Amino acid sequence: MMDAKRRSFMKATAMAAACSMVASDADFSLPVLNADDGLPDGDGLMWNKAPCRFCGTGCHVQVGVEDGRVVAIAGDKAADVNKGLLCVKGYHVGGILYGKDRLTKPLLRKDGELTEIEWDEAIDIVAKRIMDAPDKFAFYGSGQWTIPEGFAAQKFMKGGLGNNHIDPNARLCMASAVTGFLATYGVDEPAGCYADLDECDVLITWGNNPAEMHPVLFSRVTDRRSRGETVRIIDIGTRRTRTTDASNDYLEMKPHGDVAISLGIMHLLIENDSYDKSFVAKHCNFRGDEADTPTLHGEAITEEEFRKRIAKYTPEHVEELSGVPADKIRMLAELFGNHDIRITSLWCMGMNQHTMGTAINSLVHGVHLLSGHFGRPGDAPTSLTGQPSACGTVREVGTLAHALPGGRLVAKPDHRAQCEELWNVREGSINPMPGYHTVKMFEQFTKPTSEGGDINTLFVQVTNPGQTLPNLNTLFNDKEGLEDKFLIVSEVYPTATTRLADLILPAALWVEKNGMFGNSERRTQQWFKMVDPPGEARDDCWMTIAIAHRLFELGHEGMKNKDGEFIFAVKDDSGEEIPVWEFEHYYDTNVDKHLFEEYRAFTTMKHKNLAPYEEYVAARGLRWPVVEQPDGSWRETKFRFSGFDDPFVAEGQEFEFYHSSSNDGRAQIWFHEYAPPPEKPDAEYPFWLCTGRVLEHWHTGTMTRRVSQLSRAMPTSYVEMHAEDARAANIRQGETVVIESRRGVCELPVWIDGRGRPPRGTIFVPFFDETKLINNCTLEAHDPFSKQPDYKKCAVKVVKKSAVQAAPDEMVHS
Amino acid sequence: MPVSGLVVTFNSPVDRHRETIELLENVPEIETGDFRNGKLAIVVDSPTRQRDQEIWDWVRQMPGVIDVAVAFVGFDDGQIHTGDE
Numbered sequence: 001m002m003d004a005k006r007r008s009f010m011k012a013t014a015m016a017a018a019c020s021m022v023a024s025d026a027d028f029s030l031p032v033l034n035a036d037d038g039l040p041d042g043d044g045l046m047w048n049k050a051p052c053r054f055c056g057t058g059c060h061v062q063v064g065v066e067d068g069r070v071v072a073i074a075g076d077k078a079a080d081v082n083k084g085l086l087c088v089k090g091y092h093v094g095g096i097l098y099g100k101d102r103l104t105k106p107l108l109r110k111d112g113e114l115t116e117i118e119w120d121e122a123i124d125i126v127a128k129r130i131m132d133a134p135d136k137f138a139f140y141g142s143g144q145w146t147i148p149e150g151f152a153a154q155k156f157m158k159g160g161l162g163n164n165h166i167d168p169n170a171r172l173c174m175a176s177a178v179t180g181f182l183a184t185y186g187v188d189e190p191a192g193c194y195a196d197l198d199e200c201d202v203l204i205t206w207g208n209n210p211a212e213m214h215p216v217l218f219s220r221v222t223d224r225r226s227r228g229e230t231v232r233i234i235d236i237g238t239r240r241t242r243t244t245d246a247s248n249d250y251l252e253m254k255p256h257g258d259v260a261i262s263l264g265i266m267h268l269l270i271e272n273d274s275y276d277k278s279f280v281a282k283h284c285n286f287r288g289d290e291a292d293t294p295t296l297h298g299e300a301i302t303e304e305e306f307r308k309r310i311a312k313y314t315p316e317h318v319e320e321l322s323g324v325p326a327d328k329i330r331m332l333a334e335l336f337g338n339h340d341i342r343i344t345s346l347w348c349m350g351m352n353q354h355t356m357g358t359a360i361n362s363l364v365h366g367v368h369l370l371s372g373h374f375g376r377p378g379d380a381p382t383s384l385t386g387q388p389s390a391c392g393t394v395r396e397v398g399t400l401a402h403a404l405p406g407g408r409l410v411a412k413p414d415h416r417a418q419c420e421e422l423w424n425v426r427e428g429s430i431n432p433m434p435g436y437h438t439v440k441m442f443e444q445f446t447k448p449t450s451e452g453g454d455i456n457t458l459f460v461q462v463t464n465p466g467q468t469l470p471n472l473n474t475l476f477n478d479k480e481g482l483e484d485k486f487l488i489v490s491e492v493y494p495t496a497t498t499r500l501a502d503l504i505l506p507a508a509l510w511v512e513k514n515g516m517f518g519n520s521e522r523r524t525q526q527w528f529k530m531v532d533p534p535g536e537a538r539d540d541c542w543m544t545i546a547i548a549h550r551l552f553e554l555g556h557e558g559m560k561n562k563d564g565e566f567i568f569a570v571k572d573d574s575g576e577e578i579p580v581w582e583f584e585h586y587y588d589t590n591v592d593k594h595l596f597e598e599y600r601a602f603t604t605m606k607h608k609n610l611a612p613y614e615e616y617v618a619a620r621g622l623r624w625p626v627v628e629q630p631d632g633s634w635r636e637t638k639f640r641f642s643g644f645d646d647p648f649v650a651e652g653q654e655f656e657f658y659h660s661s662s663n664d665g666r667a668q669i670w671f672h673e674y675a676p677p678p679e680k681p682d683a684e685y686p687f688w689l690c691t692g693r694v695l696e697h698w699h700t701g702t703m704t705r706r707v708s709q710l711s712r713a714m715p716t717s718y719v720e721m722h723a724e725d726a727r728a729a730n731i732r733q734g735e736t737v738v739i740e741s742r743r744g745v746c747e748l749p750v751w752i753d754g755r756g757r758p759p760r761g762t763i764f765v766p767f768f769d770e771t772k773l774i775n776n777c778t779l780e781a782h783d784p785f786s787k788q789p790d791y792k793k794c795a796v797k798v799v800k801k802s803a804v805q806a807a808p809d810e811m812v813h814s
Numbered sequence: 815m816p817v818s819g820l821v822v823t824f825n826s827p828v829d830r831h832r833e834t835i836e837l838l839e840n841v842p843e844i845e846t847g848d849f850r851n852g853k854l855a856i857v858v859d860s861p862t863r864q865r866d867q868e869i870w871d872w873v874r875q876m877p878g879v880i881d882v883a884v885a886f887v888g889f890d891d892g893q894i895h896t897g898d899e
Contacts, residue, residue: 007817010888011845011857014819017886018855019848022821064888072888074819085821085883088870092887219823219881226823226852226880246880709867 010072017074017084049076049620050527051517052090053510054698056143056385057081057214058519059090060620063511065530070094070511079620081194081523087215089698092707096509097531099706101493103506104535114504119536119583122505123543126488127550129457130161134556138165138441138455142462143173143387143394146515147524148595149541150393152568153461154405156548159423160558160567164410164435165455167401169463170387170394171438172470175786176352177383178395180361183287183296183785184369185667187407187606187659188395191640192344192380193521193623197221199378200344202232202335206258206364207350207792211242212695214348214384222246234332236261236324237350238690238792239720239758249328252759255688255793257322259356259674262363264318264329265336266669267310269370274337276372280669283655284369287668296358296785297661298670309671321674336371342378343368348386349692353791357783359672366669375642375655385520386699392518392525396608396624397599401435406602410434422601424561437787439780442469445485446478459488461540462507466497467700467770470778470789471743476500490540495702496770507540508533509703514592516616522608522623522637526616529587541595542586549581570594606659607648677793678781681761685741685795687725688762689777692792694755697768705768717769718751721798722760726752729798736801739765741794744776747801763798767791816866819886822854824878831878838876843869855885 044066052059060079064072073094077084086093106122107114130137139157141150145168157166181188197203197220210218224231235247236258244250253261269275286306287298301309315326322329335343345368351360365381373379385391398405408415416430423429436444436455442465447453469475479485479500489501492509512533516526545568552559552566561567570578570589579585593613603610609625611634616622622636627647629635639645641655649656657667681688696714697704704710719739721731731737731750739746748765758764765774779794822838824831828849838844838856843865847855856873860866874882 007859010817011859014817014857014886014888015845015847015855016819018819018821018857022848022850022853022855072886073884074886075884084885086885087883091818091884094887215881216883219883222880223823223852226825709863712864713867713871 048530050511051525053093054089056387056520057217058523059216068531082216085216092710095707096703102534104537107504109502123546123550126547131554134161136456138458140460141168141399143170143390144462145393147392148592150397150399151595151599152541152544154397154399156544158430159425162429162431164401164431167438167441168394168399170390173386174352174390175788176357176361176783179358179786183362184365185657186661189522190382192382193638196344196378196380201341202343204234204345205243206236206347208347209241209243213693239756239764241756251324251328254323256677259360260318260321262367263313265333265367266370267313268333270307275370279372283666284669285662285666288671306671343373345381348384355678355781355783355790357788358785362670369667369669389517401437407606442475449484456484457486461490464495464497464700470775471780472775473744493702506537508537513539523621525621538583546581679779679794681795685797687796689794689796690764690792691767691774694766701768717766717772719748720754720756720758720764721750721752723752725760738799738801739777739796741777741796746772746774746776748772816863817888818858820856821883821885823881824852825880828854834876834878
């Protein structure tokens with residue numbers, strides 16, 4: 001228990017922190033407080049900075065440590081992202097370390113039972129399986145990998161093993177955003193930044209619920225209203241949410257309606273002659289799909305051809321396709337046609353988890369480009385990420401099956417040569433064939449070897465595919481019983497994935513290790529280890545290095561560089577190698593810093609320049625490109641491609657898209673034809689199923705469900721249902737129903753008129769609850785370019801559980 | 815026994831919400847602090863984490879309140895969250 005003195009100290013600190021936030025309210029958009037204005041150390045409490053462990057917003061927290069434990073969390077007022085504020089999950093982030101069921105010892109499944117083993121044996125088992133069949137090994141990673149963890153995994157696989165079967169869970173959440181940016185600008189990630197939220201007159205959320213998923217960002221907008229500013233929020237969605245509650249306009253669309261709406265806006269901008277002719281003439285080309293085999297590159301079309309193709313997307317036709325009234329389409333077009341206001345679009349999973357994900361991303365960029373609402377503060381098409389380093393680790397380090405660090409591609413000989421040179425590995429080390437993307441990787445792992453399933457060892461780090469993959473019965477559960485398939489899982493807690501693991505490796509979490517993340521606005525962030533992990537839990541990055549070194553000892557040629565040294569060799573100042581593959585020596589040096597400095601050399605190749613490690617130690621993150629100034633300081637970039645801020649735009653140019661896929665400094669305005677969803681409700685499966693997240697839990701709930709307050713606030717998953725649909729089926733509030741699709745079933749209690757309000761014919765289920773796996777029902781159909789599955793729409797039926805119990809053989813399967 | 819520093823955001827300047835402020839001030843675990851424009855600083859010193867959550871939820875529902883954000887939270891050493899509660 002706290003004594004009175006300590007409690008008084010805590011209260012004084014709490015009041016000081018809250019009052020400082022109130023005092024800074026008026027200058028929310030002005031430069032942040034001095035980074036040295038830290039919280040007072042005292043009474044045994046020491047503070048240090050870290051980014052929050054949860055979403056892609058990238059809030060900074062101050063972590064209070066006492067006697068080797070995290071005992072306090074404060075919003076970091078020196079952080080530009082959150083300026084001292086946190087959401088309810090950030091409030092509890094310290095608690096994620098202390099669930100009582102932390103994994104603390106390697107566990108090997110023997111005769112069906114998990115048995116404790118030593119780390120040495122665990123590393124041996126992994127290395128030998130890889131050595132025996134290096135091309136049948138796959139590495140499944142994460143947008144929660146730190147940047148050094150992802151870089152080490154990438155180098156190990158592509159530079160060392162010559163194996164490209166490495167892909168991240170971010171394939172499931174933002175791959176379509178990547179392909180949308182590449183198709184439009186020739187280079188990934190948003191041009192703008194969070195400052196757009198402070199400047200926009202209109203905020204449009206496209207299938208997005210930032211009030212719950214990115215609450216601190218959303219509060220930047222609602223705070224402006226509390227200061228008397230006018231910000232119009234337009235929510236385009238398939239169900240009402242807390243974002244709707246704060247919106248001026250709610251446009252309810254049918255699934256895939258976003259594609260039609262964006263085409264309708266562009267149609268009217270052309271028809272009304274209200275598009276930005278000067279911007280388009282100077283900075284844009286028009287593009288459409290190739291007739292034979294569509295690619296991300298597409299083919300050039302004339303403005304005339306673009307006009308012809310888009311002519312049929314009249315407001316009335318768009319109303320038929322999208323369900324949004326024609327006058328609302330006209331309202332949107334009038335806003336985009338108004339050059340005196342600034343418009344920011346936000347999106348996340350709604351547009352990304354979409355079988356037309358690349359198309360809808362490109363089309364929304366196109367709306368902004370055609371209307372000229374681009375590149376001025378407040379005028380921005382911006383995708384958000386769900387994970388803390390989906391951008392930093394996945395998109396920038398390139399931990400995708402086809403990619404290399406620095407925006408390089410395995411398929412391009414010159415790109416492979418550049419990476420081999422920087423990694424100092426033998427010429428030809430990198431395999432030119434892209435590896436398996438996520439869905440394919442798990443298909444090949446869960447398919448029997450005799451039927452062509454050619455992945456037999458899968459290493460999963462920092463993610464939970466046993467809960468997040470679509471169509472779990474096929475893509476994950478089919479692993480059970482396949483004797484020659486070996487699943488290795490590095491985790492902090494038991495999960496739906498460890499349930500089928502053959503080897504479980506206990507992992508360090510968040511401030512139990514050094515780390516770096518990259519958030520949604522291109523901001524690279526750094527933190528130091530503050531507390532020890534429990535038991536024998538260890539860093540994921542160490543695991544990769546230790547496995548690589550065991551392969552080096554076994555004689556694997558790929559684990560040697562051109563000089564015959566270990567590919568992860570780290571030397572001290574005297575030139576002596578530090579044995580970082582032995583955990584007791586891992587923190588003899590800062591391995592993160594060594595890996596980051598190696599990685600930095602890649603980042604200049606696509607103008608995503610990063611500063612030296614020490615700059616990130618001093619800052620609350622920096623937005624790339626970060627470029628050294630004549631005085632030796634390092635300057636970040638808020639607005640890419642805009643001449644007033646981006647150092648890579650040629651002098652005198654207002655805008656320049658310097659990675660243009662047409663090599664002329666222009667962005668591409670795409671035309672894509674509307675196509676219906678791959679599966680639609682019918683007589684047998686009459687409801688749309690949409691899945692997603694809730695405020696209280698982060699993704700699969702592995703961390704947040706172990707925080708009692710969050711778990712108590714949202715203890716179980718549920719199905720949101722329209723009252724009339726429930727009444728028609730004689731379903732009562734709270735009653736358990738069975739959701740059934742063509743792929744599987746899931747039982748859930750019904751929440752009528754709950755937090756989210758779907759329209760008739762639609763249900764919504766969050767995916768955080770491992771006891772209620774809604775991904776048994778979802779569809780693995782995916783976007784042809786991004787390979788990202790669509791979790792937002794498939795057909796299901798909803799049946800009273802009592803009816804299922806009456807006829808189990810007919811209703812329940814798998 | 816958590817101690818938390820919260821920032822309550824109202825839909826208009828704080829001084830237009832006297833009734834709500836009085837309700838807050840009548841709760842023994844709540845101490846109100848500075849206010850400016852639409853924001854008010856409060857400290858919640860509650861005996862249990864359950865009570866802390868109840869207060870949080872109650873404040874969120876108050877008339878005129880549009881957001882509750884966290885500036886600081888401190889926990890008693892022996893009481894930090896555990897997974898089996």
